[in-house]
Amino acid sequence: MTVAPGAPGRGLSPAQGHSPTSAAPAGTGGHPGSAQAVPPRAHRLLRAEVRRHKGRVAALFLCATAAAGAQLALPAALGHTLDLLLAGGAPGGRAGGWLAVCAALTCALVVLDAAETVLTGTLAARTTARLRTALTDRLLAVSPLRAGRFAHGDLVTRCTGNAAHAGTTPGSAASALAALVTPAGGVVALVLLDPRLALVFAAGIPLLVLLLRAFSRTSAACVARYQEAQAAVAGRLVEAMAGARTIAAGGTVERERRRVLEPVARLSEHGHRTWHLQGRATAQAAVLVPFLQLAVVATGGLLLSAGQLSVGGLVAAARYAVLAAGIGTLVGQLNALVRGRTAAQRLAEVLAVPALPQGTRTPPGRAEGGADRLELRGVHASYAGEPVLRGVDLVVPGGSTVAVVGRSGAGKSLLAAVAGRLVEPDAGQVLLDGADLAGLRTAALRDTVAFAFARPVLFGGTVGDAIAAGAPARGPHGARVRAAAAAACADGFLRTLPEGYATPHDRAPLSGGEVQRLGLARALVRDPRVLILDDATSSLDTVTEHEVTRALWGGPDGAARTRLVVTHRASTAARADRTVWLDAGRVRAIAPHDRLWEDPAYRALFADDTGSGHG
């Protein structure tokens, strides 16, 4: 396992290389806002990749440059050979030698071309895979709350498209010189043949630039309108799909299809116009290089008549004019480099998020006198750079239930996340039986402290895997999965699924309440000693909630579990031993629910909740 290249010099000892988070360097005190100084990181990231593949990069550089050289030498050799042959030289004599040179150059071109293709492709594939690995490692090692500042789709793009673009950069850089050598060499060759040829060529270049610019201007507006029409179809389709049950019930699929497809006429119209414009522009661009070439040939012809240029020289000049006009591809090459660097910058932004540090200790077990007492001491924590929790002190005695209530935005979810170290506090400590969570091994911590959320996101292939969450769902483990599902009142509906526990969860028709129960089962499967519920029963009706709550009570060895329960429901708070009233990131009161209920401001917290079953 290698250290992510985003932060050199802060690696871990290899001995720790087996745990899931070890790929990340132990960056301490990192702030999410610190990812601002990005460009040098992008640079460093790419330089590290070039260094890692330096053999391939060097080989590609040599191949590409040699191919450019061969390509430049060939027209001159061909021209010279042609002249010798026209002068009656036999293939055996001097002409034969030059013919051999031509053949050798051609062979070299084929071989170099092949090598360049393979090297470019494999280098890009390897670099891309490495960048993706680094990104995956980092995303899994950082606090999920810190990764939360990137939108999901955006992160997927960074891991797929952006990584692929950035992966081509070492290759593009290696062949950049070759891309420069070819057109420049073409111009030099024209000068060497006859400076007047080069002059005629140079005179045509401004024209070329003008025409290319006219093209990009006209088509942009049309493409934008095309995309608008496309977005209109997509928008209508997404709306209709969200209302699928109404459409199914109304039997109006056909009518909806017609409505969604209405903007297609516009789409087609703009599409046709785009092609027209593109055709015109391409035709203009396509004429330009041959015109330049004809001008060069005409000049060469006049020189030939005057005896100042040979037939071979004229053929070579025609070819050099084309090579010199390849200056356009240089722009493309530079664009690719810039694009690659921009993509690398986007990767570097992710890699710059510091990993959540972990320790090496195991939480004290029951045998060592552990009583599963959870304590927050002077905890300050921020979300998206904004301070949210300001000095929270809280003790959850072992085996007891503490409810957390408060208005939305009071910091309840962040408190839950900090309490189970999904994110580290900016200041203060979270202690489990007196041991700072920061000093514990992550794997051991997760076996001890489990989470359930209001909207659990399931992962793994089947609903069984989703409950097992990383542990094998089959074999002896399967019994535990079933037991956990039964405890969370999920076994019943899971058995009504088409393939039971083996139903793929993304295809299982699950309601919000059902997904919540899977989330609860997932928390129970590890038989944790401490359970943190973040509004995790909000979509359950009161009867089911009551039943599930009973299962959540009992911990390992029959002892009661320590529970921290974020809730919007008065009934849930009423069942807890004590309630923490969180207000604007501070603890306003800690007392039993019944006592707090006397305060009208406290009762107002639950005024919106009419037992609607929705959080």
Added chain:
Amino acid sequence: MAEAPAVHPAAGRHRRPGLVGAGLRFLARRPRVLGALAGWSLLEGAHTFALGFALARALDDGFLAGRPATGLWWLAVAAAALAVGALGMARVYRQVAALTEPLRDELVRRVVGRGLYEAVTAAVAPGGGRHTPGSGVVSRLTHQVEIARDSFAGIVMVSRSFLVTLAGAVTGLAALAPRLLLVVLPPLLAGLAVFAATLGPLARRQRAVLVADEELAGETGTMVSALRDIAACGAQETVRRTVLRRVETERRAAVSLARWGVARALALGVGGRLPVVLLLVCAPWLLRHGVSAGALAGALTYLTQALLPALQSLVHGLGGAGARLTVVIGRLREGAPAGVPLPGPSRAPAVRGGRPAPPALTLRRLTFAYGTAARPVLCGLDLTVPAGGRLAVVGPSGAGKSTLALLIAGLLRPTGGEVLLDGRPVVAGPPGAPVRAEERVLIPQEAYVFTGTVRENLCCLLPDRTAPPGDPSLLGAVVAVGAAELVDRLGGLDGQVEPASLSAGERQQLALARAWLSPAPLAVLDEATSRLDPAAEEHAERAFAERPGTLVVVAHRISSALRADRVLVLDGERTACGTHAELVERSALYRDLTAGWTAGPRV
């Protein structure tokens, strides 16, 4: 796709032959476009021809013969041919558009048809309507369709341009000296043969890369959306292994594809570069047989300026674009037919002969399970609701309330027993089938509101053949369900509805008004008022109670049950039905529910 024939379910299985066949049929339906394409391409071919031929003449008759003016004149001819060729090229783009745009339209129709079909199918599953539509369909619509469009156009352009150049160059060589063809053609054909032989394996590898890319994106998407949950479960290592396996698969596919690049370089070397060397080797022989210096120079021009670049774009463009097109089109084509009418649910003929009017809704031994091995959700349910009756359905989540609503609406086929509306059994058709909307109306919890006018949104469930109702009856419905304030704010019946700017409750109000307008005698509200506040909910439910006909309410709040004539408590084997008072006596669950729902806040 209205004119397209019904697609057989088996058609998707044999993808490749089906694809090629469909492609050829697609082209065969457009002979005029193909003709125009060939015609304009000819102009381009003329340009290729002139390029070498005019150069040869300019040298032989002009510059080498000491008549530079003639040489320049021949070059002017080449320039003119160039301009004509450019005109042809601009026109060629229009013809390519005439091929590509209809293809894109057809693909868009397919994607939309399939997206709707799948959504409608998924909607008739418990909780299915609660799923937000996947980003998959948007990607198909904007991304994959565009890839297909670009690749198809690319294939047409590249192969056409190669054929045109080949024709122009071969005629040019023949015109200069047929002997030149003896030297040039054999290696060119050999190169093409190499290319043709490797096209299949190359396309397969390209395909593997595309598939690996997609799978990687899917796996990454799962990981990224579940980051919090992965961390909370300590499942990083498992997830990491899964994702990195995809990364590795993609890398291997990409490396394998890159290695096959050797085949392209070889084809290009044999077909494009070798003829140049051969031409020089054979030059003495050619010169001896009367081939002029100008003809040799012209032949070299054909080879290096026309054939080599055309072969290059063929070799580089065709493999990649072809593979992309087959993958993407194959994916877009699989799945459901695009809106082909399916047989709808049928109703047994009415058996009425002077007997008293049958109940509006009857359930007879109704049983339903979501799979053959699955435990039934509903088991042997018997129930009757008289015409004009009001039934509330309550029960814990997962008890089958929504399933019952779907069964009543005929959107699910019972595993056992039957549902009768007005004494006639309902037979569910396949999903997406047209239903008898005039007999019952079902409003699910997720109110469907679309971008359009208020009027369009209100009328979208009305049968096609009925005349649109006048403004007074539309406004009457709006007032009845309590949506008057909302519609006023939107600017009246012709005001524009922006679904994103409405709250969930406001969307439900519009959906309720729409259902209220429906002529169907039976209305089924499946938690359709869940996002309204209790007062607004009561208003809406009273409006439906006063609406002529029968009402079934899947209750969201227990207050709905208090307003109904009868209540059905769904609870597996302990399912019970009766009035509120009876159930408080008989059903422990009902007692629990009523206690739980009312005792929550003591405000």
